[in-house]
Amino acid sequence: MEITTRALWTLVHGMGFGALYLLACSGALVELCRRYAPSTQATITPGDERFLRVYLTTMAVLAWLAVLTGAYIVYPWYRAAAPAAATNLAAFPQLLLKSSPATRGWHSIGMEWKEHVAWLAPISITMAAAVQARYGRSLRDHPQLRAAVLGFTLVSFLAAGVAGFFGAMLDKTAPIEGGHTIHIVNGERP
């Protein structure tokens, strides 16, 4: 069993930071909806407050790591230019996708949307984390602030979902490969 360094970075970007962020979104939405609703009688303890602060801050870190590794590590491999004489485009995913009408849309719609919309997630969740850190349990006394935090968290979930979906489909259609090969484990002999 082996993996190339480029495939490993793609995995870290998508499955590590991106997927973890998507999973975390549902937890944040539930916590903000239930515990911080003005109508709820449940007490918010300092521990609950600290938990959500750490949770949202971790989400913001994950979102930034996802977009930064995507834009500055993985994306340059995706859009690499092929030498003029190249006939095998397997190492040049963008060119490979654009070379066929059947796959062109994955680049012109999928990647073109993903590369921009993904940035809405870190901006939105950083705002949510900052507002929660500043207001803590008194967020319950500011229903409009809470509504905005919820709205932005929901949109960040949507943006990360779009980016994650297209990321997975792009990597399935034109995988990013290359670099050193890392041997993980030897399989059993047949």
Add this chain to the structure above:
Amino acid sequence: MSEHPTNTPVESGEMPNGSGAAAILAAGIGSFMVALFAIAADSSSFLKSLLNLYKPTGPLSGVTTAAILVWLVTWAVLEVRWRKRTIALARINAVALLLLGLSLLLTFPPIAEFF
């Protein structure tokens, strides 16, 4: 953006919503800037080359860096101006969420191509 601070003093212990309003509006503006700079880079070869800050990533590097700078500067300015005030938040929320919604739509290539 006009601001509507209340004239009544903030009660002791009650936290003004100005800081939150600043963060919310700045996030809306920052998100919108991602879409705006992306469209600008696509429609002008001069801007495309200007925004090509890091060649391996291409104009995306400049589009996102510029949007983040606008977002952080806007946030800092609004924070300084609003942190001790109570702001009419309904309008701020509406504008911020509208900008966020527009960002989602305007980054979608079939819509962005209209500009």
